Every structure is written in structure tokens, then in C-alpha cells.
Amino acid sequence: MDYSAGIWMAGTVFLLGFAFLAGIIVLVVIALVQIARSPALDxxxxxxxxxxVLAAPLIGAIVWFASGPKPPLRS
Structure with missing residues (x-):
């Protein structure tokens, strides 16, 4: 039997899953840094x-980026 196609598929799924989780971690870290540095928050x-952001990482980070305080625009 030839299992090479299954191994390639498993490897691809693993890499895509890893990339997705790494992207979520990056988004959460960026959101937390922005929250920590935001002068508009009390x-x-x-x-x-x-x-x-920590309770619901993906949704919390998306909500922060959508509705959190924005930095002033530079001219």
C-alpha cells in the first residue's frame, strides 16, 4: 500500500493548523500590547x-481591533 498521499495530507493539515494558531497568538499579543500602551483607557x-482578550482570544482580539481606542492620525 502507498501511504504517501495520506502523509502529505496530514502534514499539510498540521502546517495549516499551526499557521492558524500562530496567527491567533500574534493577534492576541498585538492586542494586549495595544491595550497596555493605550492612553485612552483608564x-x-x-x-x-x-x-x-484572554477569555476569548480570537473574538476578543477582533473586537479590540474593531472597537478599541484608535491612535491619533498623523499628518
């Missing part, structure tokens, strides 16, 4: 945002 909302 001492009450900062821990709440951190909790949201």
Missing part, C-alpha cells in the same frame, strides 16, 4: 479588555 477598563 484603570477600570484596561483589566476588563485584557480579560476579554
Amino acid at each position: 484603570n477600570n477598563s484596561r483589566p476588563l479588555w485584557v480579560l476579554v
Whole structure:
């Protein structure tokens, strides 16, 4: 029997899964750094945002990027 096609498929699925998880980790780290450095957040909302991002990493990071405080535009 030839198992090479199955091995290639398993390797591809593994690499895609690894890339997806690595992307989520990068998004979460970027969101947490932005939360920590954001001057617009007060001492009450900062821990709440951190909790949201850590409790639901993908959704929390997406919500932060969509609705979190934005940096001022530079001209």
C-alpha cells in the first residue's frame, strides 16, 4: 500500500493548523500590547479588555481591533 498521499495530507493539515494558531497568538499579543500602551483607557477598563482578550482570544482580539481606542492620525 502507498501511504504517501495520506502523509502529505496530514502534514499539510498540521502546517495549516499551526499557521492558524500562530496567527491567533500574534493577534492576541498585538492586542494586549495595544491595550497596555493605550492612553485612552483608564484603570477600570484596561483589566476588563485584557480579560476579554484572554477569555476569548480570537473574538476578543477582533473586537479590540474593531472597537478599541484608535491612535491619533498623523499628518
